[in-house]
Amino acid sequence: MDYNYLADLLFPNTTEAPADIEAKYPPRNLPEGAKVTRFAPSPTGFVHFGGLFPSTVGERLAHQSQGIFYLRIEDTDAKREVEGAAEGLITTLAHYGINFDEGAVLGGDRGDYGPYRQSQRASIYHVYAKQLVREGKAYPCFCTDEEIQTLSQTDKKAEIKNKDWHEDAEAARLQMLKQREFTIEEVEAEIKAGHKFVLRILADGDPNKKVPFTDLIKGKLEIPENDEDFVLLKSDGIPTYHFAHAVDDHLMGTTHVIRGEEWLPSLAKHLQLFRYLNFKLPKYLHIAQIMRLDENGSKKKLSKRDMGANMNDYKEMGYAPECVNEYVMTLLNSNYEEWHAQNPEKPYTEFPFSIKKMSTSGCLFDFKKFNDISKNVISRMTAEQVYKYSLEWAKEFDAEFASVLENDPEYTKAILAIGRGGKKPRKDLATWRDVKDYAGFFYDKYFKIEQPIDERFDSSDIVNCLNAFLESYDCCDTMDVWFEKIKTISAENGFCADTKEYKNNPDAYKGSVADVSMFLRVAVTGKLNAPDMYSVMQILGKDKVSERITSMIDSLK
Ligand code: GLU
Numbered sequence: 001m002d003y004n005y006l007a008d009l010l011f012p013n014t015t016e017a018p019a020d021i022e023a024k025y026p027p028r029n030l031p032e033g034a035k036v037t038r039f040a041p042s043p044t045g046f047v048h049f050g051g052l053f054p055s056t057v058g059e060r061l062a063h064q065s066q067g068i069f070y071l072r073i074e075d076t077d078a079k080r081e082v083e084g085a086a087e088g089l090i091t092t093l094a095h096y097g098i099n100f101d102e103g104a105v106l107g108g109d110r111g112d113y114g115p116y117r118q119s120q121r122a123s124i125y126h127v128y129a130k131q132l133v134r135e136g137k138a139y140p141c142f143c144t145d146e147e148i149q150t151l152s153q154t155d156k157k158a159e160i161k162n163k164d165w166h167e168d169a170e171a172a173r174l175q176m177l178k179q180r181e182f183t184i185e186e187v188e189a190e191i192k193a194g195h196k197f198v199l200r201i202l203a204d205g206d207p208n209k210k211v212p213f214t215d216l217i218k219g220k221l222e223i224p225e226n227d228e229d230f231v232l233l234k235s236d237g238i239p240t241y242h243f244a245h246a247v248d249d250h251l252m253g254t255t256h257v258i259r260g261e262e263w264l265p266s267l268a269k270h271l272q273l274f275r276y277l278n279f280k281l282p283k284y285l286h287i288a289q290i291m292r293l294d295e296n297g298s299k300k301k302l303s304k305r306d307m308g309a310n311m312n313d314y315k316e317m318g319y320a321p322e323c324v325n326e327y328v329m330t331l332l333n334s335n336y337e338e339w340h341a342q343n344p345e346k347p348y349t350e351f352p353f354s355i356k357k358m359s360t361s362g363c364l365f366d367f368k369k370f371n372d373i374s375k376n377v378i379s380r381m382t383a384e385q386v387y388k389y390s391l392e393w394a395k396e397f398d399a400e401f402a403s404v405l406e407n408d409p410e411y412t413k414a415i416l417a418i419g420r421g422g423k424k425p426r427k428d429l430a431t432w433r434d435v436k437d438y439a440g441f442f443y444d445k446y447f448k449i450e451q452p453i454d455e456r457f458d459s460s461d462i463v464n465c466l467n468a469f470l471e472s473y474d475c476c477d478t479m480d481v482w483f484e485k486i487k488t489i490s491a492e493n494g495f496c497a498d499t500k501e502y503k504n505n506p507d508a509y510k511g512s513v514a515d516v517s518m519f520l521r522v523a524v525t526g527k528l529n530a531p532d533m534y535s536v537m538q539i540l541g542k543d544k545v546s547e548r549i550t551s552m553i554d555s556l557k
Helices: 003-010 018-024 049-064 085-095 122-134 145-154 157-161 167-180 184-192 241-251 261-276 311-317 321-332 336-342 367-379 383-397 399-407 409-417 434-442 459-472 479-492 499-504 513-525 533-540 542-556
Strands: 036-039 068-071 102-105 108-110 138-141 198-201 210-215 219-224 231-233 256-260 283-287 290-293 299-301
Touching (some): 003 122, 003 138, 003 184, 018 122, 036 049, 036 256, 049 068, 085 102, 085 311, 122 138, 210 261, 219 261, 241 261, 256 261, 261 283, 321 336, 383 409, 409 434, 409 533, 434 533, 459 479, 459 513, 513 533, 513 542, 533 542
Parallel strands (some): 036 068, 068 102, 256 283
Antiparallel strands (some): 138 198
């Protein structure tokens, strides 16, 4: 077979050689040890929580080593592509602070190693495809679409060989095997007849033989050689993932391929392909899938439809991107939390991220843990930041609340400053959405008695305590004086002023000072749990405090 002739027959318009292409992708000028990584999503939908893993790992490894991190859009499967998904990916990743040095950006590309959308690189793939044909490593297959479909359903040769296999599949298999043997005349006749072909690799592997391989996360593996003549170019000339990623990662200088472990079974194909193409094999990191616990407590893969899978939902739920980053880091590196406890003020980007500390099996996604981390992150923010971010959130998702927050910014900031800044800041907010629930009672619009006073207390006792408080309340009192007054009121009305003493002798009292404080809390905030009452009253002001307490008294009469 004259492979040069065959190559020209199949790719008459491809005139460049691999060397011409290589000249346009010179090695990058980077310091020793710098890693070049990429995030390479297919634009088939939203960014999945699991998508933040490879992108965060890629970003960290590149930027920690003064390397390059780039975004490549793998849009070779037009059927699965969702309109606007690429733009959505770019915007969502930016929201989470995943900063690319190069790659696809809104409306185009940035960087010298593009184009960064695979749909725009067809002519480049053809150069390498043609080269493989020239070297007798790939061949055209003129099976019809139906035959190919039957074949692709069989997936593995083992299945095709199964005796019980459907007749169609057997016919398709024979047809395909015949293609390997086509003479140049037969190929020429097919082309002249206008028949389309897919380009297949001529696999030379023996699946009984194993190739040793080291994955940087999974460790030492044994990969069976590939004997499947998988497709390199589809009949429209568009490459498959296997072929496109090999060419792109080579040209774009990727040193570390970070991707989901669902690609591990394809690794045999990729090893073969890199060898056929004479490309240096990058290092691979196959990241374990994210798991969740189902109702019965068993581990399940976090699927597309699960709560927490779609990163766009997080914005609406009101989670700050910083909280998401922080949580992802705790899942990615087992020692992150410890480091963070020792360095609470440092951003996660200063943490020495290590591949060795990554989990080889699936990480468990846990909303409760995520909320705890979120609360920690927000508790360290200033009132000014909390005001800014919650207002931004409200403007997008709760316009009415936004106008309430904005009506008196200083008032709102004073509310948000309660319990903030000390060594043990309050941890009430996991999301910006929580601000309304936490602080809504400060605004008349949202104030209502949500949790009434327990019925075991006598109304007249409550009324007496509240009246006594109204008579003695002076908003200029210091916190100590204010509290002393509540203690006095308690004692005068049969409630123990000392909680310890009350615990030792509960039957001797109607309740304790804690209960009297609770009467005030419910009257003023409508809740059983609220931020520090002295501060709450200071911010609400004497008139509002009196008004609410009076209203509670009236309701109990
Ligand atoms: N486009 C592939 C995917 O979305 C990327 C795999 C890779 O990073 O190489 O799964």
